[in-house]
Amino acid sequence: MPSLPRRLTALALASACALTAASCTATPAPRSQGRTTVTFWTMPFWIGHPEELHKLVSDFNVSQGKVTVELTVLDWQSGRDRIKQAVLAGTGPDVWLSNNGLEDDYLNGRHLAPLDELGYTTEDLARFLPMAKVNEHEGRLYGAPLYFDAAVLFYRTDILRKYGHPAPPTTWAELKSTATAITTRSAASGKRISGWQFKGMDDHLNAVNATWSTFLCQAGGSLTSPDFRTSTQNTEAGRTAMNYMKSFYADRTSQEGLSALKGFVDGEVAMFSFYQSAISDIVAGNEKTLGRWAVAPMPTGPRSGCSAVGGHSLVARSGLPDPGAAGSFMRWLASPRHSTRFMEFHGIYPYDTSRTDPETKVVVDSFYRTDPTWAAVSEQFARNTPDLLLQDRHAFAVRWESHKSAVPDGVAGRTGVDQALALIDERVDRKLRPAG
Incomplete structure (x- = not known):
């Protein structure tokens, strides 16, 4: 088998975070007056290169002037439970990593904001593969898929x-x-x-x-x-x-x-x-x-x-004072362009490539063309x-x-x-x- 393809060069943070600890917080970008802070809690889902997640969040913070994301990375052993306990207690993050499919405790308790209230348009939602229905509840999507597993x-x-x-x-x-x-x-x-x-x-x-x-x-x-x-x-x-x-x-x-x-x-x-x-x-x-x-x-x-x-999605807490700020980060990290990055660890691309821009489609197609494992993965995913x-x-x-x-x-x-x-x-x- 060929070695795992790397399309983009991995860049380490200037100050590294020990991911074996219970949690860690990335250094936020400098704030300006009127800037909204969005807290993001996640497990280190970037398999093999967890530092890439910090780099992406840092890139987002530098890319615009209205939102600052503060990143907290939790371990896989306790992370899901810590997030759930905090959210149900009303002290949780604004945005967090959730399993595809979501949980009824979040949905029935109205703890999640639907994507259309976070700034997602009908066109945005139509780009997702039909499998995104796993994050649907009462006719609305509540999770933005980062990638799928099969x-x-x-x-x-x-x-x-x-x-x-x-x-x-x-x-x-x-x-x-x-x-x-x-x-x-x-x-x-x-x-x-x-x-x-x-x-x-x-x-x-x-x-x-x-x-x-x-x-x-x-x-x-x-x-x-x-x-x-x-x-x-x-x-x-x-x-x-x-x-x-x-x-x-x-x-x-x-x-x-x-x-x-x-x-x-x-x-x-x-x-x-x-x-x-x-x-x-x-x-x-x-x-x-x-x-x-x-x-x-x-x-x-x-x-x-x-x-x-399986796989993972981004979700946001309901009742945020500035839901658009959380939505802007979610639309950026879970965008068609950035979701190609998750294919580096073989996450299944969550978008219909016929609805993405041509440059993004070329990147996605290059994974399929150069790595023979994708043929079997794609066939299996289509069965589900x-x-x-x-x-x-x-x-x-x-x-x-x-x-x-x-x-x-x-x-x-x-x-x-x-x-x-x-x-x-x-x-x-x-x-x-x-x-x-």
């Missing part, structure tokens, strides 16, 4: 070829048979390679949410009922998905605890699936991975070839719909935590499949339909 298949071309599989699997049956053959034959030769690992069954438990949503969707399942009032995972589709996942551990094709990503980089895992942004981590493996891996669309399940969709994210926003936090415990327990056989699925539904339903 879960794809990563496979080691060298390992698959060695064991007689020149092409990646395209169905669940092929995925299981290929993975089992690689695990069995490699173990017999004295160096066991896991043919497949489910991301989230390792040291990255948060990833189980994307993994589970992908396989549940492919089995024809959903997270909630169409009215979003009932959790619907303890169903035939849920059992099909979890039993399929469990089969990899029941016959020792996969092993719990082995890191899918690290094992892949080290040549100990032949295949795994996760969001395409993991490409940056794989490329960082340098000689361990160079020319030894590729990306493919997900193998299709019994009902479809869909996968989890907004449905899962629209369902996931309801009782998001409860479901997120429930998946992290119940899915690994059911897949690993520590609890029964029906018990694991029933536990998810029970916990989520308590949030969706509180007593009284």
Whole structure:
């Protein structure tokens, strides 16, 4: 595989901020009288080059004279919770980084400003891809997408070829048979390679949410009922998905605890699936991975070839005294021009290029033309719909935590499949339909 393309030179801040700390604030630009200050809280979403985010905010502050953005970077472990607690308490930032799909606690509590009240025009909103519907509520958009993610298949071309599989699997049956053959034959030769690992069954438990949503969707399942009032995972589709996942551990094709990503980089895992942004981590493996891996669309399940969709958006707090100031920053950072920057870490471009200016379209097309991974990512993204994210926003936090415990327990056989699925539904339903 080619190394990750860099279209623009990374520039470090004059005074660096330690991103491993709980939080840090960028030095604001000098203020003039009447200048509005906008506070922006975010996690370091610029994968591999977090200093670029500081540079962009600094560029915005220098570019105009009416708004100053004060940047606070939070860590991924606690950032979402800190933002949510502050916003719900009325002490939060003016603008913050949100997951695509948003959360019902923000929407139902009227904590978010719709984009049209922040200065977005009808023409601005029409430029977004149809997938931007994931940020829609009651007919209005509340989040400006920075980029999208889609879960794809990563496979080691060298390992698959060695064991007689020149092409990646395209169905669940092929995925299981290929993975089992690689695990069995490699173990017999004295160096066991896991043919497949489910991301989230390792040291990255948060990833189980994307993994589970992908396989549940492919089995024809959903997270909630169409009215979003009932959790619907303890169903035939849920059992099909979890039993399929469990089969990899029941016959020792996969092993719990082995890191899918690290094992892949080290040549100990032949295949795994996760969001395409993991490409940056794989490329960082340098000689361990160079020319030894590729990306493919997900193998299709019994009902479809869909996968989890993610990514991030900018949102703003409702009731701001100067909503236009927050909107001007959002329209700048999440603009068609600046969103091309996020393609450097393989964020999926959120705009319809036929509605952008020609120069921006040339930049976007250059990514697609020069990096072969984009073909598979684009094909997978086209298979997906907004449905899962629209369902996931309801009782998001409860479901997120429930998946992290119940899915690994059911897949690993520590609890029964029906018990694991029933536990998810029970916990989520308590949030969706509180007593009284």
